[in-house]
Amino acid sequence: MHSSAVFLIEFGAIILALGLLGRFAARFRFSPIPLYLLAGLAFGHGGLLPLGTSEEFVAIGAEIGVILLLVMLGLEYTASDLVTNLKTHYPAGLVDAALNALPGAAMALLLGWGPVAAVVLAGVTWISSSGVIAKVLGDLGRLGNRETPTILSILVLEDLSMAVYLPVITALLAGTGLAAGGVTLAIALGVAGLVLLLAVRYGRHISRFVSSDDPEKLLLVVLGLTLLVAGIAQQLQVSAAVGAFLVGIALSGEVAEGAHTLLAPLRDLFAAVFFVFFGLHTDPATIPPVLLPALALAAVTALTKIATGYWAARRAGISVKGRWRAGGALVARGEFSIVIAGLAVTAGIEPDLGPLATAYVLILVIVGSLTARFTEPVALRVTALLRRGGAAGPVPGAPAVRPEQPVDDHDTVGR
Incomplete structure (x- = not known):
């Protein structure tokens, strides 16, 4: 009875603290993810108030949080959307992977962590935070801008690549051998391809089977199906997250909208628990030794993400202002970087990888909200100063040259 009371007190205190931190972040219009990570550091080993009885339950909640993050991500897209994005925007996806995964892999090798850690850290630096970026774009009123479809296309390709990368x-x-790893990857690709095919051809029938006018029954069926498929996928060594992502893709129409509305509060709750759980397994004392590599990696990959967005928007015919806005919006890393690092922490391949990933995400979640707002004006001001400094004075008697017409600041779709 005593342990049950302690569990309720501990877990209740965690949820209450997360709610207050979320309200604080919303008041100042920035992502609560860094605050959740800091809360985990405070409640974890070496923190101010280490947990006792509730840590095991938090671990289970963290697994559910990852599954809900991925199924909600799948609900955002239809199978036809994914196929279209692959055909149209795959060059931007390749550039994104090359520019942003290689710095992470290089850093791991420079630190002497080995090839497996290099592959993991490459994923941490590669994947932008869809949730953080969507929130920032909404707060800045840019969802209707012409560069926004380009940003979303890159995020979709990153999310889709998770179906290959996670297995x-x-x-x-x-630690499986090459043959076993190849079989695992083949199974993952085969399952992903089969689900996409079924979703394209029979998505309406699947959605009709899941559909219900009663929100309670719809929630139970979708959540139960998601957890079931995620568990089967994990049993097959594919990845529970990939299984959940594919369930989300298979649902469409009103069912997807209804499931999104019902699952959103659960996702927010368990995703917050997941970030706390990751922080619980990171000793705050281990962060200062990796802070310098984290800062260097954050600086490099912030610039490579800006370059990625600029190049992709230029390829799509977006104006100069929109190119800088697209680049600045892509800088934030968040939930999926922590998911990838969490797998490595659980496997115990490199003790410093978790602290480095925590510091890296903390830095870029904060910096990402700033680059989304200020990359465009800063870049344009610097460009204007460089042109002014390098331009020669007017030639006497020469006709006056009219200044270039400014590009529309809003640059919205349909204008």
Whole structure:
């Protein structure tokens, strides 16, 4: 009875603290993710108030949080959307992967962590935070801008790549051989392809089977199906997250909208628990030794993300202002970087990888909200100063040259 009371007190205190931190972040219009990570550091080993009886339950909640993050992500897209994005925007996806995964891999090798840790850290630096970026774009009123579809296309390609990447690192972290890893990847690709095919051809029938006018029954069926498929996927060494992502893709129409509305509060709750759980397993004393590499990696990959967004928007015919806005919006890392690092922490491949990933995400979640707002004006001001400094004075008697017409600041779709 005593342990039950302690569990309720501990877990209640965690949820209450997360709610207050979320309200604080919302008041100042920034992502609560860094605050959740800091809360985990405070409640974890070496923190101010280490937990006792509730840590095991938090671990289970963290697994559910990852599954809900991925199924909600799948609900955002239809199978046809994914196929279209692959055909149209795959060059931007390749540039994104090359520019942003290589710095992470290089840093791991420079630190002497080995090839497996290099593959993991490459994923941490590669994947932008869809949730943080969507929130920032909404807060800045840019959802209707012409560059926004380009940003979303890159995020979709990153999310889709998780269906291939997660099984790869799962096999690597499990220490399976080349043959076993190849079989795991083949199974993952086969399942993903089969689900996409079924979703394209029979998505309406699947959604009709799941559909219900009663919100309670719809929630139970969707949540139960998601957890079931995620568990089967994990049993097959594919990845529970990939299984949940594919369930989300298979649902469409009103069912997807209804499931999104019902699952959103659960996702927010368990995702917050997941970030706390990751912080629980990171000793605050281990962060200062990796802070310098984290800062260097954050600086490099912030610039490579800006370059990625600029190049992709330029390829799509977006104006100069929109190119800088697209680049600045992509800088934030968040939930999926922590998911990837969490797999490595659980496998125990490199003790410093978790602290480095925590510091890296903390830095770029904060910096990402700033680059989204200020990359465009700063870049344009610097460009104007460089042109002014390098331009020669007017030639006497020469006709006056009219200044270039400014590009529309809003640059919205349909204008």
